[in-house]
Amino acid sequence: MxxxxxxxxxxxxxxxxxxxxxxxxxxxxxxxxxxxxxxxxxxxxxxxxxxxxxxxxxxxxxxxxxxxxxxxxxxxxxxxxxxxxxxxxxxxxxxxxxxxxxxxxxxxxxxxxxxxxxxxxxxxxxxxxxxxxxxxxxxxxxxxxxxxxxxxxxxxxxxxxxxxxxxxxxxxRRQMRLTEQLETALESRILVEQAKGALAQRRRITVDEAFALLRDHARSRRRRISAVAREVLDGTGELSLSEPAEPAEPAEPAD
The missing domain is CATH 3.30.450.40 (GAF domain)
Known part of the structure; x- marks a missing residue:
């Protein structure tokens, strides 16, 4: 051929x-x-x-x-x-x-x-x-x-x-990575906003106080605030929606 x-x-x-x-x-x-x-x-x-x-x-x-x-x-x-x-x-x-x-x-x-x-x-x-x-x-x-x-x-x-x-x-690929990053950031923002609102409502505190609570809890444990927010909403973390019970006052000594 x-x-x-x-x-x-x-x-x-x-x-x-x-x-x-x-x-x-x-x-x-x-x-x-x-x-x-x-x-x-x-x-x-x-x-x-x-x-x-x-x-x-x-x-x-x-x-x-x-x-x-x-x-x-x-x-x-x-x-x-x-x-x-x-x-x-x-x-x-x-x-x-x-x-x-x-x-x-x-x-x-x-x-x-x-x-x-x-x-x-x-x-x-x-x-x-x-x-x-x-x-x-x-x-x-x-x-x-x-x-x-x-x-x-x-x-x-x-x-x-x-x-x-x-x-x-x-x-x-760069555009796809950027889109994924933006989607992840948006999802994290939504989780934090939802957790702030839930904490504020259940604990009867302001939204700013609820955010400070989330932020401080995440910082003290070196975790992402979005991960803490997810656990708050799922009820699986240390930080719960319910306000922690106040410690009982010690009984007064008997006369």
Missing amino acids: PEQPREERLAAAFVELATTLTGDFDDIHFLRTLSERCVELLDIAAAGVALAVPWDGRAQVTGSDARVRSLERNGVDWGEGPCQDCLRTGNPSEGIALDHPAASAAWPRFTHRARRLGFHSVAATPLRVRDEVVGALSFFLDGPGTPDSGQLRLGRALADFAAIPILQQREL
Whole structure:
């Protein structure tokens, strides 16, 4: 069966990547697919991806095969390699032979490991949306030469395409977390207001006095006031709706 023309393979790759954006989107699965298509379309030996994780400070990695996934994990541990440079600077790393002194000077451990894995040269480009870098994509050759300008242009186009859904999913997750936080805060506020009203009514005190009672009880036990309020309403906590009985006065001694 004859091989598809490159243009058709490129169109198919974009369609495949686009279809993964529906349903339960998985960043790493999406980026592994991206790296595999880079190998097919750019005629390279392997491709790796490092995904920036702002809330963790440590990039997640994947790649087209086990060799490059292991190498990119090493790069994260060492803070070395073209992907790590892209994440730090936001600038692409042009193709460089791994036996060149500049590669060993910039990434000594990464370069040594990459050469042992059979790679000869590497380049990388950021996954960027405007000024925000969300990751980096690396391209490896295992034969003479370095990735040429045509390979790099196509690689950058794929990286630019991939960056958009990654950023959109992060914004969606941020909005979902914010909504959950607001819902939790509203629920806590309602519980506290209900407990204040119940305490004020049953103990015949003001609402402000009831709130002070809740607050002081929570502080003394280092608990959230909403948790104390829930227990007051459920009747399961130490602080009850009924006013505690006053201690009995000691009996007067008999004459």
